[in-house]
Amino acid sequence: xxxxxxxxxxxxxxxxxxxxxxxxxxxxxxxxxxxxxxxxxxxxxxxxxxxxxxxxxxxxxxxxxxxxxxxxxxxxxxxxxxxxxxxxxxxxxxxxxxxxxxxxxxxxxxxxxxx
Amino acid sequence: xxxxxxxxxxxxxxxxxxxxxxxxxxxxxxxxxxxxxxxxxxxxxxxxxxxxxxxxxxxxxxxxxxxxxxxxxxxxxxxxxxxxxxxxxxxxxxxxxxxxxxxxxxxxxxxxxxxx
Numbered sequence: 001x002x003x004x005x006x007x008x009x010x011x012x013x014x015x016x017x018x019x020x021x022x023x024x025x026x027x028x029x030x031x032x033x034x035x036x037x038x039x040x041x042x043x044x045x046x047x048x049x050x051x052x053x054x055x056x057x058x059x060x061x062x063x064x065x066x067x068x069x070x071x072x073x074x075x076x077x078x079x080x081x082x083x084x085x086x087x088x089x090x091x092x093x094x095x096x097x098x099x100x101x102x103x104x105x106x107x108x109x110x111x112x113x114x115x
Numbered sequence: 116x117x118x119x120x121x122x123x124x125x126x127x128x129x130x131x132x133x134x135x136x137x138x139x140x141x142x143x144x145x146x147x148x149x150x151x152x153x154x155x156x157x158x159x160x161x162x163x164x165x166x167x168x169x170x171x172x173x174x175x176x177x178x179x180x181x182x183x184x185x186x187x188x189x190x191x192x193x194x195x196x197x198x199x200x201x202x203x204x205x206x207x208x209x210x211x212x213x214x215x216x217x218x219x220x221x222x223x224x225x226x227x228x229x230x231x
């Protein structure tokens with residue numbers, strides 16, 4: 001199946017700092033790519049996604065670009081806030097080819113933003 | 116619209132026992148996926164069901180099984196529990212449209228299983 005590697009934390013930043021969380025993947029073909037987020041005390045939820053090469057997903061000031069040349073989908077935000085403190089997961093379909101759901105996830109990056 | 120619900124929220128079992136967890140998807144969703152989350156291994160895919168058929172399966176032993184009912188509700192069963200099965204078990208639902216592997220998954224709050 002497909003696999004994903006992401007930088008593990010914790011990552012500690014000051015408010016208004018620039019954020020990058022690295023994610024690289026191994027997959028057959030060009031599957032959709034996702035970032036999920038788990039805020040403290042809440043369930044896992046979709047942050048953004050990209051469905052094809054060179055697509056940019058964006059939401060809540062976060063962005064990630066699907067780079068097939070480098071098999072990467074790095075998450076970025078220009079100015080982080082305390083409320084962004086959470087665990088972030090990079091993910092892609094467990095199997096490429098469509099027709100079946102189910103995701104494989106990175107280990108997660110715990111982001112801590114200090115005021 | 117009600118979200119994904121999982122029951123029970125907490126379970127304590129002893130080694131060798133079996134356990135059944137339940138998941139009710141969002142109304143209209145036909146795909147249900149199950150995941151195991153542990154501090155060491157992270158989030159791992161168990162299996163996915165669509166229209167009562169297992170469509171996708173992760174790399175877990177046969178002690179882990181599941182099923183889906185005609186109303187899309189799903190159950191997963193773990194037999195002969197081991198200490199290492201202690202984890203948060205998450206269920207997620209999606210529309211599950213054939214050929215659309217990019218469907219967003221909506222996660223439930225999870226069932227926390229402790230094996231003593």
